[in-house]
Amino acid sequence: MSVLVIAEHENGVLKPETAKVVSAAVKVGSQVDVLVAGHNVAGAADAVASIAGVNVVKLVDNASFEHQLAESSADLIVEIADGYSHIFASASTTGKNILPRVAALLDKSQISEIVDVIDADTFKRPIYAGNAIATVKSLESQKIVTVRASAFDAAGEQAPVAVESLSNDNANTLSSFVGVEQTESERPELTAAPVIISGGRGMQNGENFALLNGVADKLGAAIGASRAAVDAGFVPNDMQVGQTGKIVAPDLYIAVGISGAIQHLAGMKDSKVIVAINKDPEAPIFQVADYGLVADLFDVLPELEQAL
Amino acid sequence: MKVLVPIKRVIDYNVKARVKADNSDVDLTNVKMAMNPFCEIAVEEAIRLKEAGSATEVIAVSIGDKACQEQLRTALALGADKAIHIETDAKLESLHVAKLLAKLVEQENPELVILGKQSIDADNNQTGQMLGALTKRGQGTFASKLVIEGETAVVTREVDGGLQTVSLPLPAIVTTDLRLNEPRYATLPNIMKAKRKPLDVIAADTLGVDLAPRIELVKVEEPAKREAGVMVESVEELVTKLKTEAKVIS
Numbered sequence: 001m002s003v004l005v006i007a008e009h010e011n012g013v014l015k016p017e018t019a020k021v022v023s024a025a026v027k028v029g030s031q032v033d034v035l036v037a038g039h040n041v042a043g044a045a046d047a048v049a050s051i052a053g054v055n056v057v058k059l060v061d062n063a064s065f066e067h068q069l070a071e072s073s074a075d076l077i078v079e080i081a082d083g084y085s086h087i088f089a090s091a092s093t094t095g096k097n098i099l100p101r102v103a104a105l106l107d108k109s110q111i112s113e114i115v116d117v118i119d120a121d122t123f124k125r126p127i128y129a130g131n132a133i134a135t136v137k138s139l140e141s142q143k144i145v146t147v148r149a150s151a152f153d154a155a156g157e158q159a160p161v162a163v164e165s166l167s168n169d170n171a172n173t174l175s176s177f178v179g180v181e182q183t184e185s186e187r188p189e190l191t192a193a194p195v196i197i198s199g200g201r202g203m204q205n206g207e208n209f210a211l212l213n214g215v216a217d218k219l220g221a222a223i224g225a226s227r228a229a230v231d232a233g234f235v236p237n238d239m240q241v242g243q244t245g246k247i248v249a250p251d252l253y254i255a256v257g258i259s260g261a262i263q264h265l266a267g268m269k270d271s272k273v274i275v276a277i278n279k280d281p282e283a284p285i286f287q288v289a290d291y292g293l294v295a296d297l298f299d300v301l302p303e304l305e306q307a308l
Numbered sequence: 309m310k311v312l313v314p315i316k317r318v319i320d321y322n323v324k325a326r327v328k329a330d331n332s333d334v335d336l337t338n339v340k341m342a343m344n345p346f347c348e349i350a351v352e353e354a355i356r357l358k359e360a361g362s363a364t365e366v367i368a369v370s371i372g373d374k375a376c377q378e379q380l381r382t383a384l385a386l387g388a389d390k391a392i393h394i395e396t397d398a399k400l401e402s403l404h405v406a407k408l409l410a411k412l413v414e415q416e417n418p419e420l421v422i423l424g425k426q427s428i429d430a431d432n433n434q435t436g437q438m439l440g441a442l443t444k445r446g447q448g449t450f451a452s453k454l455v456i457e458g459e460t461a462v463v464t465r466e467v468d469g470g471l472q473t474v475s476l477p478l479p480a481i482v483t484t485d486l487r488l489n490e491p492r493y494a495t496l497p498n499i500m501k502a503k504r505k506p507l508d509v510i511a512a513d514t515l516g517v518d519l520a521p522r523i524e525l526v527k528v529e530e531p532a533k534r535e536a537g538v539m540v541e542s543v544e545e546l547v548t549k550l551k552t553e554a555k556v557i558s
Contacts, residue, residue, distance in 0.1 A: 093467040100437035109403045109522035112432045128325035135526040174446030178473040252556040273554045290537040303543040
């Protein structure tokens with residue numbers, strides 16, 4: 001069994017998801033190679049070489065792959081795919097965009113967002129917004145799989161292995177990059193943060209989200225949001241936690257003014273400890289919270305900041 | 309410009325799915341079904357393109373058993389011009405759906421196909437991307453904004469770090485994110501009118517696609533239950549418990 005893992009990077013920096021996907025990959029294959037495709041990504045390739053379990057790093061550094069567009073990336077992966085029994089990528093927006101295109105080009109059914117590896121063919125994955133866990137067995141000769149990074153621990157470190165440079169220039173005529181608007185934040189990234197504090201509709205407006213800053217600063221936490229808060233325009237959509245936003249599993253998740261709709265729970269119910277602060281004692285969030293506090297968040301947040 | 313909008317009949321998003329006692333699957337008997345929310349957004353976007361004068365015809369398509377004609381009628385009531393039902397009782401994977409849709413794209417040759425980014429039952433998030441590969445078209449996935457400029461679709465995509473904009477020469481494939489638009493409701497007169505709009509039925513097995521399963525569903529289980537938590541009376545008590553009991557902060 002040999003696995004090709006597609007590395008996740010942004011602006012030339014390796015993202016923490018990759019070490020988690022590698023740890024899922026080593027559960028199925030003894031040979032785990034990682035493809036790093038992008039532009040000016042030599043640093044990311046070096047970082048991958050030190051992830052425990054990685055056999056060889058394949059580096060494709062070319063302007064054609066600068067923005068990891070699905071059309072060019074998928075063609076590249078298909079060219080390299082031969083001989084691998086499995087192709088794994090993170091179920092991030094990048095992985096979700098590219099991998100199904102790869103699967104169709106290879107005429108293979110894909111398995112999305114696995115949370116557990118049973119054996120080389122069999123995986124567990126949540127369905128129906130996480131209300132059921134399906135065990136699925138791929139009958140394909142080559143398994144195309146995306147991995148829910150939050151469900152796996154990051155692989156450790158090793159003495160760096162070889163980085164093989166491959167030349168490839170897939171000029172793609174089906175799409176072109178226009179621009180990017182990145183959300184600036186000095187806080188840890190949501191999907192990797194050990195502590196997350198999230199606000200919902202109960203925050204009432206965007207300015208009130210600043211009330212979360214004090215607590216987040218003290219805990220070194222990332223700030224998330226429910227869909228209600230995003231739709232109301234309080235905060236940008238990339239802060240959204242839930243079935244259609246980011247899936248997180250931090251050590252501590254503090255839900256503030258969030259009722260706990262099915263779609264939100266889908267994104268955070270695997271957190272180690274959940275705290276709910278809500279003035280409605282009937283809010284469904286209390287059914288999954290380890291610690292619940294029925295109180296007005298506008299009183300609680302300053303107090304909490306003080307107490308920490 | 310012709311726009312094709314594939315839609316899926318799924319469990320209503322407010323309903324909590326129940327696992328069957330024999331762990332064979334989720335129990336859908338007597339459960340309220342509806343159009344997948346992301347598909348509603350796709351239909352809405354296509355209708356807005358028509359209202360803006362950039363689309364001339366909107367065709368809704370659904371694949372599945374007879375019951376999905378109900379969702380096609382909904383799409384017609386919302387403003388689609390014509391519906392196509394690809395009828396099959398087979399359990400389909402995203403690749404099968406993409407292959408059937410690719411056959412339809414070949415027949416109808418729409419300049420734009422708009423799909424939802426994922427169905428809320430299988431949560432796969434695959435079909436649009438697969439259709440892009442099979443029809444050799446560019447893909448604008450997780451779209452929160454779609455602008456047609458002549459022969460090009462400019463798509464703003466919701467990505468992990470923020471927003472990314474790509475330009476796709478038509479014909480192209482777009483999948484919708486929740487923030488693309490706010491779908492309208494069908495009015496009673498439009499629901500009545502929709503009954504007279506054309507709905508063609510095509511048997512899936514006439515399209516020459518192998519629908520044999522490639523993924524076996526071994527079992528479906530309830531997720532692990534969380535232990536019931538405790539209610540605390542004050543912020544002080546909360547912080548103490550987090551420090552000494554849960555030990556998640558120091």
